[in-house]
Amino acid sequence: MTETQETSETREFPAAGRPSRRALIGWGGAGLALGAAVGGGAAAMAQAGDDAEPAAAGTGGAVAFHGAHQAGIATPVQDRLHFAAFDVKTDDRAEFVAMLKDWTEAARRMTAGKAVGEGAFDGLAEAPPDDTGEAMGLKPSRLTLTIGFGPSLFDRFGLKDKRPAALVDLPAFPGDNLERNRTGGDLCVQACADDPQVAVHAIRNLARIGFGKVAVRWSQLGFGKTSSTTPDAQTPRNLFGFKDGTRNIAGTESGRLAKFVWVGDGDTGAKDAWMNGGSYLVARRIRMNIETWDRTSLQEQEDVFGRDKREGAPVGKAEEHDEPFLKAMKPTAHVRLAHPDANGGITILRRGYSFTDGTDGLGRLDAGLFFLAYQRDVRKGFIPLQRKLAAHDALNEYIQHVGSAVFAVPPGVRDSADWWGRTLFSEEA
Numbered sequence: 001m002t003e004t005q006e007t008s009e010t011r012e013f014p015a016a017g018r019p020s021r022r023a024l025i026g027w028g029g030a031g032l033a034l035g036a037a038v039g040g041g042a043a044a045m046a047q048a049g050d051d052a053e054p055a056a057a058g059t060g061g062a063v064a065f066h067g068a069h070q071a072g073i074a075t076p077v078q079d080r081l082h083f084a085a086f087d088v089k090t091d092d093r094a095e096f097v098a099m100l101k102d103w104t105e106a107a108r109r110m111t112a113g114k115a116v117g118e119g120a121f122d123g124l125a126e127a128p129p130d131d132t133g134e135a136m137g138l139k140p141s142r143l144t145l146t147i148g149f150g151p152s153l154f155d156r157f158g159l160k161d162k163r164p165a166a167l168v169d170l171p172a173f174p175g176d177n178l179e180r181n182r183t184g185g186d187l188c189v190q191a192c193a194d195d196p197q198v199a200v201h202a203i204r205n206l207a208r209i210g211f212g213k214v215a216v217r218w219s220q221l222g223f224g225k226t227s228s229t230t231p232d233a234q235t236p237r238n239l240f241g242f243k244d245g246t247r248n249i250a251g252t253e254s255g256r257l258a259k260f261v262w263v264g265d266g267d268t269g270a271k272d273a274w275m276n277g278g279s280y281l282v283a284r285r286i287r288m289n290i291e292t293w294d295r296t297s298l299q300e301q302e303d304v305f306g307r308d309k310r311e312g313a314p315v316g317k318a319e320e321h322d323e324p325f326l327k328a329m330k331p332t333a334h335v336r337l338a339h340p341d342a343n344g345g346i347t348i349l350r351r352g353y354s355f356t357d358g359t360d361g362l363g364r365l366d367a368g369l370f371f372l373a374y375q376r377d378v379r380k381g382f383i384p385l386q387r388k389l390a391a392h393d394a395l396n397e398y399i400q401h402v403g404s405a406v407f408a409v410p411p412g413v414r415d416s417a418d419w420w421g422r423t424l425f426s427e428e429a
Contacts, residue, residue: 060139062140068412072351074257074349079194080192084191087185112140162271166280190372224239227352262277263377274424306333324339
């Protein structure tokens with residue numbers, strides 16, 4: 001910790017306890033926000049409030065907060081999602097950095113199942129509560145919070161020279177029909193949990209406490225995870241009823257994570273070394289034309305994916321995890337086109353979720369896949385893969401990409417003195 005950090009943080013965050021109510025009021029009544037939970041690799045489970053004690057995933061326990069990498073990437077995929085992209089409203093770098101520190105401190109509490117600050121009812125009756133309160137009495141539910149910085153953030157705060165070379169603006173792909181109000185963002189937070197109220201509570205508090213400094217640009221709720229990072233687990237099904245991504249990187253595969261997901265020393269130079277240990281996230285809102293799909297024959301559905309619908313097995317195989325024989329599939333089959341063997345080894349880590357958001361006004365459900373993909377370099381991962389899929393995939397007849405964003409996801413919060421974005425914003429780092 002630098003001398004500056006010691007002066008500011010120990011003054012407002014006494015070592016003996018949590019921030020005082022007086023300190024919070026002194027910050028303009030904003031209180032604390034929540035930040036990204038972090039953990040290394042396949043993040044260890046922890047009891048609420050204790051990062052060291054393991055707990056089973058099914059008990060509603062907490063995910064370890066500190067680590068070399070942020071949690072919510074290689075962590076076993078939770079059942080629910082609330083994803084939000086934000087626009088930055090302040091031009092004051094110090095104010096923005098202070099907000100990141102506030103988020104981080106609150107994240108330590110939120111991901112442990114504790115209330116933000118002094119909670120929803122303790123503290124001064126004359127001031128707004130520190131916590132909105134709808135998660136009171138609920139378990140941590142394996143909540144993880146993962147932050148990312150969008151390309152547009154680097155036009156602010158003197159960060160232009162620190163924009164990573166790999167953080168490129170995504171090109172226009174054939175068939176894209178992107179909606180402006182579902183695209184882009186200066187930064188994002190991905191909240192994943194097994195209880196939807198826990199995930200929504202997290203984003204709600206972030207937006208509320210960041211008022212005046214950040215504002216929600218767009219957000220997306222997700223359910224029914226469509227991918228898994230757990231070894232040998234059955235692959236979940238998407239809204240088309242198919243398993244996809246059966247060979248997703250598992251959270252325990254440290255070798256594959258290092259090769260395909262985590263940014264390493266060899267990927268960065270002097271300007272973007274702050275990304276070492278981080279990753280790059282592509283988020284895409286993919287609308288599924290489910291009414292058309294539901295009137296399509298089973299044989300065509302299976303030909304489109306290159307899988308058996310019953311087991312999820314590749315064409316000509318018996319089990320979903322069997323090695324596919326790509327030449328047995330149609331040349332336009334999704335699995336054949338997306339498989340690493342057909343793309344020079346390109347591999348990404350997927351954490352997608354299904355969504356339904358009412359109707360489109362024409363009697364059709366607004367439903368589909370909220371696609372989340374982590375990778376070591378977008379230029380070598382998502383972009384070449386999507387170019388190929390956009391040009392040849394038979395699945396394109398039934399889907400359309402309507403929202404898009406890309407973010408640089410920094411490394412994890414190492415310890416109690418660390419904070420979100422320190423490696424980017426601190427010259428000492």
